[in-house]
Amino acid sequence: MNTPRFSIIIPTYQRRELVKALVCSLAAQRFEAGFEVIVVVDGSKDGTAEALRELRTPFELTVIEQPNSGAATARNRGAELARGEILLFLDDDMEADTQLLAEHDRSHGQGVEVVLGHLPLHPDSPSNVISEAVGSWAEERVRILSAPGARLTLHDLLTGQLSLSRQAFQACRGFDTNFTQGGGFGNEDIDFGYRLQRLGYRIVFNPRAVSRQKYVVGPREHLRQWREAGRADVAFARKHPDEAKTLFELNGAGLRTNRWLWRPLPNVPFLAAAVIGVLRRLAIALVEHGVRHRFAGRLFFQVRAAEYWRGVHEAGGLPRPRRLRVLAYHAIRDLNGSPAVGPYSVPPASFRRHLDALHRLGFHFISADELLHFLAGGAGLPRRPVLLTFDDGYADLLTEVLPLLQERRIPAVAFAVSGRVGRTNEWDEAIGAPTLRLLDWSGLHKLAASGVEIGAHSRTHRALNRLTEQEMIDELAGSRADLEAGGLVRPRMFAYPEGEYDTRVVRAAKTAGIQAAFTVKPGVVESGDDPHQIPRIEILRADTGWRFLWKVIRCGQKWRSASHLVENGRRDLNL
Known part of the structure; x- marks a missing residue:
């Protein structure tokens, strides 16, 4: 059996129609060398696997099913079975441009080891303040990264569309499954990209390698993802402490509203739940009803920031010197x-x-x-x-x-x-x-x-x-x-x-x-x-x-009484 030039690996969860459209779009590739497509169905219950197996494609299509374990595990599973010289990871909400593989192949032919592509918003995406922001981000990203001397930031190291040699993937030992264990969201991609950089691999951005994103995430799910992203950023910062400051600065740690409102608010849980809860319900309602007024957008993205910093707090807060x-x-x-x-x-x-x-x-x-x-x-x-x-x-x-x-x-x-x-x-x-x-x-x-x-x-x-x-x-x-x-x-x-x-x-x-x-x-x-x-x-x-709590809180001192714990415990827990 001939070795294909590319193995395209697509993790998917509960997105039958989107992933079907992506697989069908790959049939239109203007690429002479061979390629295979591997779709890893990560615990979907919507008939995704059955629908994909019914497709007739001009390329080899492999469908793998696994319990819901997260995108990192799904990508690793696909890579294990891949036969191609180059692995191309695509998110399931993409539609591939006809020149996608040709452009990745061109970059690799020039000696590049890792290639990132352009992710413009697909015109069929639902029209709302969220998709508008996603589209604006994609256009700003391509503008910045196409400029001479542009440098990739952590937030650019995305696996929505990323290709690399099999050797580079193996050297990096795949994606860290701790980030998305159990179907969680966030940072398995930037962790992977960061480790590639640390290993000395050259990562380039090719603006002509295009896959259009059909952004269909609703406001509730979007806010949930950002809360999980806050937790994931803490996990990333704990794993890569040298990048902690940069990461949180990219997420607006120094902005006035974050510094004085959303970051400290979770320290008072009942107040945070009440305030964020009211604003969250209003912001979701405005988006779901198609309100496009500037106020609706500003409110939604402030709530998103609140959810992000709430997630950061839940994961232990910004890493800083503390007593261990x-x-x-x-x-x-x-x-x-x-x-x-x-x-x-x-x-x-x-x-x-x-x-x-x-x-x-x-x-x-x-x-x-x-x-x-x-x-x-x-x-x-x-x-x-x-x-x-x-x-x-x-x-x-x-x-x-x-x-x-x-x-x-x-x-x-x-x-x-x-x-x-x-x-x-x-x-x-x-x-x-x-x-x-x-x-x-x-x-x-x-x-x-x-x-x-x-x-x-x-x-x-x-x-x-x-x-x-x-x-x-x-x-x-x-x-x-x-x-x-x-x-x-x-x-x-x-x-x-x-x-x-x-x-x-x-x-x-x-x-x-x-x-x-x-x-x-x-x-x-x-x-x-x-x-x-x-x-x-x-x-x-x-x-x-109480004896155990006393010993831990008071750092090994002998037990005295519960009244001492009540009296002194609050101060000692404020670490």
């Missing part, structure tokens, strides 16, 4: 009454309640990458940030913890004792503790593949401050080497066994190349703190209900 809580867990297992380890065990039901409580109080879970950026002073954090860590590497991490982390999309760090992988907690058995199974290499790999950062916890779990210099180096550097030799990424992080450390240990940790080392000294982490003396709040079996 790091929680330290051990066994997630009911070991009530067990010698030595019983007090340090947390039953699975209690752990679930801990996560529920943190969510209700508005805490946002951060990743190991975010922590390192934060400690280096190069990134902010979302509102009320918290990092989960787990010491020792017990087998219950796989059975009790990982399902909850995956269900709630929570990142975490797990510290493994490299010389005891697949064995038991021998350091505790010596003092009468029950035997607990530790994760084997397969279990550690499963954790890592699921996004859990694997850190080192020494080779034998001995207190480092009681060792000689050589023994200390062996435990620090050796544990990292062991885990790497076991097929894991060389650990960047280390947890001091038993929380014991001194100046010698800290110096040795730095010498060993460890980027972040954790204690069990209670406290919060602030930007610029010593990355080799990171405080943590140790969570114990007794930390339930």
